Amino acid sequence: MKILEDKSLKTTPIDTLGEFALIDHLTKDIKLENSSTILGIGDDASVIDKGDKYSLLSTDLLIEGVHFNLAYSPLMHLGYKSVAVNVSDICAMNGCAKQITVGLAVSNRFTIEALEELYEGIKLACKHYGVDLVGGDTSSSTSGLMISITVLGEVEKDIITYRSGAKINDLVVCTGDLGAAYLGLQLLNRENEIFKDNPTIQPDLGGNDYILKRQLKPEASVKYIKILKELNIIPTSMIDISDGLSSEALHISKASSVGLTIHEDKIPIDHTVMNLSAEFKINPIVCALNGGEDYELLFTVNQQHYDKLKKDPDFTIIGFVNDQSQGNNFIATDGSSHQLTAQGWDPIKK
Ligand code: ADP
Numbered sequence: 347m348k349i350l351e352d353k354s355l356k357t358t359p360i361d362t363l364g365e366f367a368l369i370d371h372l373t374k375d376i377k378l379e380n381s382s383t384i385l386g387i388g389d390d391a392s393v394i395d396k397g398d399k400y401s402l403l404s405t406d407l408l409i410e411g412v413h414f415n416l417a418y419s420p421l422m423h424l425g426y427k428s429v430a431v432n433v434s435d436i437c438a439m440n441g442c443a444k445q446i447t448v449g450l451a452v453s454n455r456f457t458i459e460a461l462e463e464l465y466e467g468i469k470l471a472c473k474h475y476g477v478d479l480v481g482g483d484t485s486s487s488t489s490g491l492m493i494s495i496t497v498l499g500e501v502e503k504d505i506i507t508y509r510s511g512a513k514i515n516d517l518v519v520c521t522g523d524l525g526a527a528y529l530g531l532q533l534l535n536r537e538n539e540i541f542k543d544n545p546t547i548q549p550d551l552g553g554n555d556y557i558l559k560r561q562l563k564p565e566a567s568v569k570y571i572k573i574l575k576e577l578n579i580i581p582t583s584m585i586d587i588s589d590g591l592s593s594e595a596l597h598i599s600k601a602s603s604v605g606l607t608i609h610e611d612k613i614p615i616d617h618t619v620m621n622l623s624a625e626f627k628i629n630p631i632v633c634a635l636n637g638g639e640d641y642e643l644l645f646t647v648n649q650q651h652y653d654k655l656k657k658d659p660d661f662t663i664i665g666f667v668n669d670q671s672q673g674n675n676f677i678a679t680d681g682s683s684h685q686l687t688a689q690g691w692d693p694i695k696k
C-alpha cells in the first residue's frame with residue numbers, strides 16, 4: 347500500500363520520452379545474473395553463449411493502427427513482413443535465424459479465413475528464410491490485431507557483429523537502396539485517402555511495384571550476410587535500418603563511441619524512388635534518412651576491404667567513421683556540412 351501511495355502521486359505521460367529513452371529508463375538498473383548471457387538490452391538481438399556458437403534472441407511487435415493499416419496491408423503480406431523484420435534483427439548480428447514463436451492477439455471481427463491468410467504469409471516467410479515456427483500464444487484483443495514474434499538465431503562466435511565495434515577511419519557501408527519503403531507508405535496513404543473520399547475511384551498504384559513491395563513485403567538481408575561471408579568480410583559494427591539511416595547511424599555512433607560522416611551524394615536511391623518522390627514533392631534523401639522500414643543493413647568495416655566492396659553492387663560506401671569529438675555529420679551534395687540528427691520513426695514520441 348505504501349508503494350501505491352508514493353507512486354500514484356506521479357503521473358508522467360510516456361510521450362515525454364522517446365522510444366529509446368523510455369527503454370533506457372525502464373531497464374537501466376537491470377543486472378545480468380547468468381554467465382551465459384553475453385549481451386542483454388541494447389543491440390538488435392541479445393546474445394547467449396551456447397558453447398560452440400552464440401544464440402541470438404530478439405522480439406518485434408506489429409500493432410494494427412500503429413505499424414500497419416489493414417485498409418491496404420494484405421494479411422498475407424503482413425504475415426510475411428512480421429517474420430522478415432525479426433529475421434532482419436538476426437542478420438544485423440551477422441547471424442542466421444533458426445526458430446520463431448508467434449504471439450497473436452485478435453479481435454472477433456477477424457474471420458478464420460483472414461487468419462489463414464495471415465498464416466500463409468508467416469509460413470511462406472518461414473520457408474523462404476529456413477526458419478521453423480515452433481510455438482506462440484493466442485488471445486482475443488479489444489483493439490485490433492497485434493503480432494509479436496520472437497526469433498532465435500545463431501552465429502559463429504568469431505563473426506558476431508555488434509553495434510559497438512566501429513573504429514575510427516572505418517568505411518560506412520549500406521546494402522541495397524534506401525527510401526523506397528517510406529515512399530510506398532506515402533503512396534498507399536494517398537490512395538487510401540482518395541478511396542475513402544470516393545469509393546468508386548480505384549487506387550492508382552500502377553508502375554510502382556518495387557516501391558510497394560518494399561513497404562508491404564520487405565525482405566531481411568540474408569543474402570548480404572551470405573555475400574559478406576563469401577567475401578571474407580567481418581564488419582566492425584552493424585545494425586539493420588528499420589527507423590531510417592540517420593537514426594541507425596546514431597545508434598552505431600553511440601554504441602561505438604565514434605562519429606559517423608555520411609555523404610548525401612553516395613546514399614543509394616533507386617530510380618523509381620527518385621521519380622515518385624518528385625511527384626510527392628519529397629526529397630528522396632529525406633526518405634532515406636528519416637523514413638525507415640527499408641530493412642537494409644548499415645555497417646562499418648576496415649578500409650582493407652575497400653576494393654572488394656567497391657566492386658560489388660550490393661554494397662555502397664556512403665561515408666567513414668571519425669573521432670567522437672567530431673560528431674555525426676551529413677555532407678550535402680553542395681559540400682556543406684550538417685550535424686546528423688535522428689528524426690526517424692518513433693512510435694512513442696508525439
Ligand atoms: P530494433 O529496432 O533493432 O528492433 P529496438 O529499437 O526495438 O531494436 O530496441 C532497442 C533495444 O531495446 C533492443 O536491445 C531491445 O531488445 C530492447 N528493448 C526494446 N523494448 C524493450 C522492453 N520493453 N523491455 C526491455 N528491452 C527492450
Ligand code: MG
Pocket residue numbers: 390434435438585586588
Ligand atoms: Mg534492429
